[in-house]
Amino acid sequence: MKFATLVLAAGKSSRMGSPKQLLQLGNTTLLGKVIETVCSITNNSVFCVLGANADLIEKSIEPYDISIVRNINYDQGLSSSIVAGIEHVSNLDVDLVLIVLGDQPKIESEYLKLMIQLALEKKDSIITSRYQNRNGVPAIFPKKYFKNLLNLQGDKGASKLLNSEDFPIYVINESVDLVDIDTQDDYQHLLNKS
Numbered sequence: 001m002k003f004a005t006l007v008l009a010a011g012k013s014s015r016m017g018s019p020k021q022l023l024q025l026g027n028t029t030l031l032g033k034v035i036e037t038v039c040s041i042t043n044n045s046v047f048c049v050l051g052a053n054a055d056l057i058e059k060s061i062e063p064y065d066i067s068i069v070r071n072i073n074y075d076q077g078l079s080s081s082i083v084a085g086i087e088h089v090s091n092l093d094v095d096l097v098l099i100v101l102g103d104q105p106k107i108e109s110e111y112l113k114l115m116i117q118l119a120l121e122k123k124d125s126i127i128t129s130r131y132q133n134r135n136g137v138p139a140i141f142p143k144k145y146f147k148n149l150l151n152l153q154g155d156k157g158a159s160k161l162l163n164s165e166d167f168p169i170y171v172i173n174e175s176v177d178l179v180d181i182d183t184q185d186d187y188q189h190l191l192n193k194s
Contacts, residue, residue: 010051
């Protein structure tokens with residue numbers, strides 16, 4: 001089965017006050033760290049969805065072997081980035097899509113590989129992560145659910161779909177740091193822990 005990864009990084013970073021995608025993290029950036037993690041998975045086509053500050057951010061991730069998808073509707077929230085990404089990969093020979101946020105730098109490739117393994121075993125199920133008592137991304141969607149993703153709206157992303165009882169959902173029961181970086185305090189806390 002062929003899969004693609006969508007790294008969602010189109011937001012305006014309004015709570016950060018500057019493009020969080022460009023925050024320095026070790027030898028790369030916050031977004032670069034996430035991209036490096038997903039690129040370490042073999043047989044993976046990686047697409048980064050950009051919106052606000054797209055030209056600036058695209059320049060910072062040029063060294064990576066990924067494709068860029070532009071979300072011109074990024075003002076309409078996280079769902080619009082999922083829609084833009086799914087519209088793009090729907091035209092490709094892809095059976096599964098892994099959706100990852102560009103501001104979750106603590107996610108490790110081993111965790112994502114486990115998700116992919118489960119997705120291959122449970123072919124009709126949506127594979128989801130769990131934190132703060134809710135299902136969320138990273139998540140893997142089989143192609144049969146792309147049409148549901150294309151109907152998403154608002155800033156909750158795929159949350160409604162991932163927490164619905166209308167779909168076969170498999171929740172990964174693994175300990176993983178899914179913290180996302182939204183504010184200067186979040187960033188300082190991340191630096192202090194690194």
